[in-house]
Structure formats: structure tokens, C-alpha cells
Amino acid sequence: MSSFLSLRGIGKSFGTTRVLDGIDLDIEPGEFVCLLGPSGCGKTTLLRIVCGIEQADAGQLLLDGQDIGRLPPAARGFGVVFQSYALFPNLTAAQNIAYGLQPSGALAREIARRSREMLDLVGLAAHADKYPVQLSGGQQQRVALARALAPNPRLLLLDEPLSALDAQVRAGLRGEIRALQQRLGIVTVMVTHDQEEALSMADRVVLMHDGRIEQAGTPGELYRRPRTRFAASFVGRMNLLDATVLAGDRVRVRDSELRCTPSALGTGARATVGIRPEHVVIRRFGEDAGVNSFAARLLGTEFLGNRTAARLACDPLGIEIEAELPAGDPRGEPLVPSSMVHIELPQHALSVLA
Amino acid sequence: MPTIAAAELRLPARRGAFDRERWLTGVGLLLAVALLMLTVALPVGALVGQSLFDRSGAFVGLANFARYLESPALLQSAFNSLWLAALSAVLCTAIAYVYAHALTLSCMPGKGVLRAVALVPLFAPSLLPAISLVYLFGNQGLFKDWLGDTSIYGPLGIVLGSVFWTLPHALLILTTAMATSDGRLYEAAQTLGASRWRIWRTVTLPASRYGLIVAAMVVFVLVITDFGVPKVVGGQTGVLATDIYKQVVGQQNFQMGAVVGFVLLVPAVLSFLVERRVRRRQAAALSARATPYAPAPAPVRDRALLAFCAVAALAIMVMIGMAVFASFASYWPYTLTPSLRNYDFGNMDGGGWGSYLNSLRMALCVAAIGAVAAFLSAYLVEKPRHFGPLRELLNLLANLPLAVPGLVLGVGYIFFFNAPGNPLQGLYGGMAILVICTVAHFFSVAHLSSLAALRQLDREYELVSESMGVPFWRTLWRIHLPVALPTVLQVAGYFFVNAMTTVSAVVFLYSPQTTLAAVAVLNMDDAGDVAPAAAMASLIMLTAAIGRGLFALGGRWALARTQQWRNR
Secondary structure, three states, rough: OOOOOEEEEEEEOOOOEEEEEEEEEEEEEOEEEEEOOOOOHHHHHHHHHHHHOOOOOOOEEEOOOOOOOOOOOOOOOOOOOOOOOOOOOOOOHHHHHHHOOHHHHHOOOHHHHHHHHHHOOOOOOOHHOOHHHHHOOHHHHHHHHHHHOOOOEEEEEOOOOOOOHHHHHHHHHHHHHHHHHHHHHHEEEEOOHHHHHHHHOEEEEEEEEEEEEEEEEOOHHHHHHOOOOHHHHOOOOEEEEEEEEEEEEEEEEEOOOOOOOOOOOOOOOOOEEEEOOHHOOOOOOOOOOOOOOEEEEEEEEEEEOOOOEEEEEEEOOEEEEEEEEEEOOOOOOOOOOOOEEEOOOHHHHHHEEO | OOOOOHHHHEEEEEHHHHHHHHHHHHHHHHHHHHHHHHHHHHHHHHHHHHOOOOOOOOOOOOOOHHHHHHOOHHHHHHHHHHHHHHHHHHHHHHHHHHHHHHHOOOOOOOOHHHHHHHHHHHHOOOOOHHHHHHHHHHOOOOHHHHHHOOOOOOHHHHHHHHHHHHHHHHHHHHHHHHHHOOOOHHHHHHHHOOOOHHHHHHHHHHHHHHHHHHHHHHHHHHHHHHOOHHHOOOOOOOHHHHHHHHHHHHHHHHHHHHHHHHHHHHHHHHHHHHHEEEHHHHHHOOOOOOOOOOOOOHHHHHHHHHHHHHHHHHHHHHHHHHHHHHHHHOOOOEEEEEEOOHHHHHOOOOOOOHHHHHHHHHHHHHHHHHHHHHHHHHHHHHOOOOHHHHHHHHHHHHHHHHOOOOHHHHHHHHHHOOOOOHHHHHOOOHHHHHHHHHHHHHHHHHHHHHHHHOOOOOOHHHHHHHOOOOOOOHHHHHHHHHHHHHHHHHHHHHHHHHHHHOOHHHHHOOHHHHOOHHHHHHHHHOOHHHHHHHHHHHHHHHHHHHHHHHHHHHHHHHHHHHHHHHHO
């Protein structure tokens, strides 16, 4: 067993509400894992169980093969950054960072050196003597990060660390936190409800839904190969069609037959097929490409800067389909509302969801 | 690139330390609960219990209550108490409402001065307005003719004196309620073309409704449990508060005293429950997004309000000034040349300057012990993550004194601490019991203020400390105490003022060695030394005001010294 941290069948209820239901997860050394999900999915509770603030009702929490499920937070030696940062208002940035260092009995000189080192690390050496109110939101965030990292924790836990910041600062800090994590090689678990954040930062995204793990994988896997309807609709946007499986790579939607990526579902099974908007191909009306090609009426378009979104009514499939085209695509047809076009749903992009 | 090799800083597993912390928190909670049980719950329980026994200690069930109901004088007192307190509550709340309205929702000039004047009665024992009333309208009073055949000694005096000393309490509640009114609602009403009267009826009144109820409740309880005013100007009009005193101190009939105390406990507890309910509803009604309301000038209204407030403020100054003036007169009302002979307490009843020094000592002890105790109890209620039920119990006990009248607490202390076989009997008759009783008596408000200050701190501070293995007491000392220091000092000031001015609980507990200034006022007045009583009351007021001022200065010093972080 080489995993750094293993969660085995973690369960937790508050009263009669089942918040976590049999969570199994292995986290490898050096990994950055994101727990992603809508509010109420149990991701924060899971983080609090790993941290030791909450205790699981069932299951095991193994760190290097040792059960730490009953250990109090302090004994786990994990660093935590909370949503509100919880910086002590009456201590300076440097004092905040040094706060967790005292109990280990290190020398004052050693503590000051370490505090300075951490300030350098997060690029705030010039702000050592400022109080939290004198720092910007992003700077406060970095102090909180430095404070959590100062005692050299074995694991870094981040609870929605960027949600209190405005969009631009958030985007910048995403890269910074990721770079810092890779430089230190510290195992990190972050909780977020922002899929963009999860996809851009994590080595592995763990998508949670109703107290269970819906799907776990690299950001690419999760985006390209969603396994369930929920995964498909929560990560990115996807057109979803109710279908019946005809054979391994053929499904029927209404009266039309579609070819899709092969799935393991048996003939006759009900399934959902999905396609990302950017994979829908729009052609001039009459340019029927044959397989997976249907007539559709253009309902309207929306200019989104780097791309254009189009809404199409596709009667043979009985749904409205969303498509996205790169803006200024030279091959693109002028999109005239209410005109008829042909759309193609490429086979490789059409996945079958459970 | 910095090195992250500081392996020596890595935290060792500290399971033992954690268990010790949790254990310590539990012990602290148990200790706090035990202390409040000893100082509040058990004495009150002892009083209730005593009402069921006779003089010889035999259980008699409700026989004492039956005797109480058979005594027309005692029943009359209960009735007097109720209607006098109700009338005072209505009058005082009405005056305070207009005054608070003028201070918060008008553009009346001189708000600062008018507010300060209205708060002065906080520093005086309730005996002081009563003594002033004697000088103003008593048998040799300046304005005795104004009253015609009506005597100030009786219902009139009780109501006037009560309204005077409870006014600042009602005013504080109502200004707070009105200051939190939502400016957006006023703007919306104005843009919809509502008249001023309609705005008042649809916006101001609903927003301050809870404040009105709470203020009326608070004044009602203050008056019905007050002992100072009816003692001095009550004349032949008996009330519950003076009955307890007569039964316990005068007739040494402790059992009947307990029964009267129990009767007094009923309205106090009832209004305590109503008030809690109302306060909770009020908190729920407040919107977090409310914007403060900036009133626009309205000359007619502002002038009318100014006239009202000026008259009220003048009345307050006359009430205070009368006692102070009389205390400096050589021989009221015949020789008005200024002299200090009334301040020569050494030659009077009541314990002389010793009482004053005792009061000062007690008030300082109460301020120091009370502020620390209230801070710790609030911390134990608010911050630990474990021991939920125990923390709720502690919070309940800390709120209990609010429902217990001082007189009841004092008599309860006699029963509890003076009971044969109580190992704490040694405290009885000493300074310690006075300090303990006064801290307990005024504990709730202090506890609630500290709780409010601690609630403003992020709950995640504890989690951060815990995750870093920092023991809770270090965080308490380095974070919570410095951040809450202004509140702690304010609470100390509150304790100091109340300890200087209180009579109700301590009047049963002082001994010849531990006479107190406010009790001396009472005894001197009883002995007919009204001028020295006025002198001592004035001195108490001055001391309380100076003390409060010093604590406020301390608070500002603390802000400047330890809280630079508040300034950007």
C-alpha cells in the first residue's frame, strides 16, 4: 500500500441526514486533489473529517498506513487554510505566521527565520509588520497560506480558499498556489464548488454528489469522459439526450439512430448520451454529412467574445441543442436566426452516460 | 529559493496534550457552573425552600403562603407594588420614547449634552432622587405648596422617584432600538409620498415596537424590585420590597420574608421570560443589509422635541442638584450658607467614612473579579467545540441573575450561607460575601456584553489554533483577551458603578465591620439625618461617575495601545 492518505468507507450522519456515504479515496504523495461539488454534497464535511474537526461515524482514515481517524487535529500535523482565512486581527503578518511555531519549543531566532522564510515564499517580505486589515484580500490569503505551511505540515487542507476574493485576484492566486504546491511537493486537498478552479489547479478532481463520490479523475478525464449525467452537467456544459442502446456503439434517440463512443451498456438499456457544445458542428443546410447529421433551425446566437454560442431546435431529436463556435472562424457560415442548418454530432464526441 | 527543511519545527504528535486541553476545558466549565450554582441558583432555591418551613424548621407546606394571603397589609403591598410599577413603567417608557426619538431620529440641536444629562441618574443610588423629592416636596420642601393637600410621601413620591432613576435604562434600550432603524425604509416611504405621521406609524413605530416592550418590562422589574425609593418616600404605602426588609431586618421573620421574596420573584421571572422572547424576535427582525438612517431637518418638529427634552433634562438636573445643594447647606432650610458639616460622616450613624472606603474597596474588587469572570464565562459558553449541553447550562445559569431581584438574592444568601453546616459559613459577615453577591447580582448583563464581543470573533480562530497544535489558553490570552479588552474594561466600569450604588442585595449582608456607603445613606435617612444622607449619596454619584470615566479612559488607552490593528 503506497498511498499517502487513504479514506476507506468514510460515513457521516448529522441526525438522520446522511452527509457522507462510503467515501473511498486514495491520495498519492505529492498530489493536489480537489473535492468538487455543489453545496451540500458533503465535500466540506469530508475535509473537516480529514482535518480532525469532525469525526467520521464509519470508515478508516489511514495516513502512511496508520489509522489517524481518532487523532485530534493537533496531533495530525496538517496545515489548514479556512474560507475566512481566520487571520488573527491583532497580530502582524509575521506574528500570524509564527503563531503555530511556538509550541514545538523552537528557539525564538529559529521562529523568526522561519517566519521570514515563509513571507519570502509567498512574496510578502515587505509586508511583515502589517496587520491583516492593512493587507488586501489576496495578501491576507497568502498570509493564511504561509501560516498553514510554516509548521511544515504533512498535508495541506484548503477550504474554499479563493471564494472570498474577486475574480481577477482569484485567477492570479490559482496559479500561485498551484506553483507553490508543486515546488514544495506537499500533498494538498482543496474543497471548492468552482469547477474552473478545480480543473485548473488539481492533479485529480473528485466530484462529489449527495455524499458520494460521483467520479474521480484528472481534469481532462472528467471533462472528456464524464461517466454520469450529473458529472456531465456539473463540469462544463453538455447537451443531454435520452436514448435507448441498440448495440455497443449505436443508440436510438426518438426515431433516429445515432453512432456514439462504445459503451458497456446492454442492448435495450435506457441511457443518456451527451455532447459538449463546442463539439457540435454546424453546416450549411443541405450539407448532410450522413452519420449523426440532422436538420435544425437556428433559434438565436449569443456573442461571448472568444466564441459564439448558438441555440438550435432539432426536431428529429426532439430537443434544443447548444453549440459553440470559435469567434471569427473563417470557415463559419453567417448565422442567421430562424434559418435552417444541418448539424453534425461527431461520433467520437458523443458519449454514453449512466 | 527558500529551503523548507526545517524538520525540527515539525509538530510531534501531541495526543496527550490535546486530552489535557479538553479535560481542562471540561473542568473550567464544571467550575463555572458550580460557582453560579453556589452564588445564584442555590441561594434562590434556599429562599424558595425556606418559604415552606416555619420558624422552628418544621415543614409546613403552604401554611406561610396561607398566612400571607390572610394578611391584608401584605396583600395591599403586593397590589401597590404592581400598580405603582406598572404606572412608572408606562410613564417612564413614554418619556424615554420621545427623548430617544429626539436623540436618534431628529435634527434637534444639543443632542450630546441632552443625552449626557439623561444618563446621569445611572450613577446615583435610587435613594438620591427620593431624598431630593423630600427636599423639594417634603414637609419642609421648597415647592410643597404645588402639591396642595397631596403628600409626596406615598404613591406620588414612589412614581416620581422611580421614573427618574429608571429613565436612563429605558432611554438606552430605546435609543439602541431606534438607532438600528433601516434608512432604506424611510427613503422608500418618502418617495412613495407618505406623510410624516404615516411614516412614523408605518416605519418608526413597528421598528421600535420591541424596544418599547423591552423597555417597559425592564423598568417594571427595576421599580417593583427597587427598595431605595419606597423606603425614603413611601410613607405609609407598603410595597413588596419594603415588606421583605421589614420582615427580615425589622421583625426577624425570615419565613415570611421568604414568602414575600417568592412573591416578588414571580413578576421578575415572568417579565424576564417575556423579555427574552421579545428580544429574540427583535433580533430575527433585523436585516443585515439595513442602512443607517440620517434624519432630515424639520424645524417645527425639532423645536418641539428640543423643548420637551430641555424640560425633562431640567427636571433631572433639579433632582440631582437639589440633593447636592442641600448637602452643602449648613442647616436646611434655615441656614443656607455653604458648609461641609454634612460631609463629616464620622459623627453620624451609618459607619462614617469607613462605609465609603468599604464601598470603594468592594466596587474595585467587584469590577476586577466580575469583569474577568464574565469574560471567562462568556468564553466558555461561546468558544469550546465540545461539551454542548454543559455550555448551554452555563449560559442559562449566567442569565439567571437577570430574573432574580437583588432583595431576593440577598435574603437567599442569608438562608444559604448562614445555614448551619454550610462549609462556606465563614464568608458570612465578611467583605467577600458582599463582593460575591454583587458580582452575582449584576452578572447577566456583563456576561451578555462579553458574549456579544466574543461572538464577533471568527469561530475559525479556534480551529486554526487547534490545527496548529496551539493550546487554547494561549489563543485566549494572545487573541481573544486583547481583541475584547475594550469590552472587558467597559464591563468592569458597569460593575463598578452598580457596586457603588446598589442597596438591595447587600442591605441584608453587611456587618458592622463592612458597612457600605449606599447602606449608610439609607440608615442616615432612617435616623433623620437627611442632609448627611444627601451628602453621602452625592459622594457616591461623584465616585461612580469618576470610576466609570476612568474605566472608559482605560478602554481608550487599550484601544490605542493594543489595537493599532483597527486602524488601516
